[in-house]
Amino acid sequence: MAKTEIRVSGLGGQGVILCATIIGKAAALFDGRHATMIQSFGPEARGSACSAQVTIDDQPVTYPYVTRPDVLVTMSPDAYDQFAGSLKPGGILLYESDLVTPGAKLPEGIQLYGITATRYAEELGRKLVLNIVMVGFFAGATGLISREAVEKAVLDSVPRGTEDLNMQAMARGYEQGVEARKGKGSGILQEGATR
């Protein structure tokens, strides 16, 4: 599989970095590929812009910075405004559809998949797991990392005692991602798992 550049973005406190860490861990530790992750934060921890860059490749990654991502995961309107324009034409946008309304700034031929991740997390009883819903959605919608690898990476990353709910969150996101991917039409402005 070719080198894939991913940017995960949102607000501090949404678990952006953990989301990116799990994606990278799934690829590198459990899918046998190579991955790098770089994180950046705003001046404040909670509520400020936050993003992480993940690169996945079959070869060792020699340059870890992402300038034109193939996949953009975005969980806040500010992050969308900041990064939507940088997506590669024909790339994939995964977004939190209760918070983000895609439209302007998108390059040509972008595939859009939305999920109400926060609502799913709240239904499961913990808003905190919205990022894990997003991890599952990423895996299901892009097919870049296997479900088995994501499961192992989630279990390897979350605190003891929270595994069960996190796995439910991952599964919910994954299933929605697979459904969204199945519904892929021309690949342009495709609405995924919004409800």
Add this chain to the structure above:
Amino acid sequence: MKSQGLPCQHTLRDGMAVTIRLQETTDAKALLDFYCALPEEDRQYLDDDVATPEWIRRFIQRTDFKTRYPIVAEAAGRIIGHAWLIRTQQGWMSHVGQLRFAVARDQQRKGLGLALVREILHIAENIGLDIMTARVLEDQVGVLCICEKLGFKREAVLQGYARDVQGHRRNLVILGNDISRIWDAMEMLVADMPPTRE
């Protein structure tokens, strides 16, 4: 009592669909059938002689959803699992609940115990408990595995505190789960703070 998320559907590892719901007064007969069908070696893990109509009657009478919160797992009109939470409303341990559960022998190792304990933990959170405890024999490996998967830790091992049906003394493990703290670590993880601020 209304409980968030109950009744709920659950699919066991073999594909069997199960409904988990709060216990009702009309469950007496089905509960008696459930406990009578449990082999003696499984019943020995429970505190009382559960396979008697008298125990079932008293248990249902005492169910007030204030100090005792029982749930059942039902499939094809049959109870295949029973779990409950006991708490005191006053005193120095009013923030602590105790867990009990039993699963039909033919439905064990399919994820039903895990689902029942998970629902009991949800109830514990909903009613504002901080800590859940469970007492398990040291060789109840499956039960220990379920509890530890859901955040219980071994707080103590009481040597020889339990006696089995053959009269052998066995070790009793006291498990504790500080459900008020369990998500603190997750909150730290999703705080998106630079490593220098941690």
